[in-house]
Amino acid sequence: MALAVLVILYSIFVMTQPLLGVTFATWLLGLYLLYRFLQFATRFVSAVERIADALERRNGEL
Secondary structure (H helix, E strand, O other): HHHHHHHHHHHHHHOOOOHHHHHHHHHHHHHHHHHHHHHHHHHHHHHHHHHHHHHHHHHOOO
């Protein structure tokens, strides 16, 4: 997030092209959110697999 703020400030004060900075910062935020979503999805799938394995073991013992 700090990088996005620095890019916006740089684009406004140095380059005087705020739309370019906002666009770049939006892309950075989107990539970060995609990365976090993929991490969440991976952890979710792992948890479901652990639950399924535990249920299979439990059913095998009965």
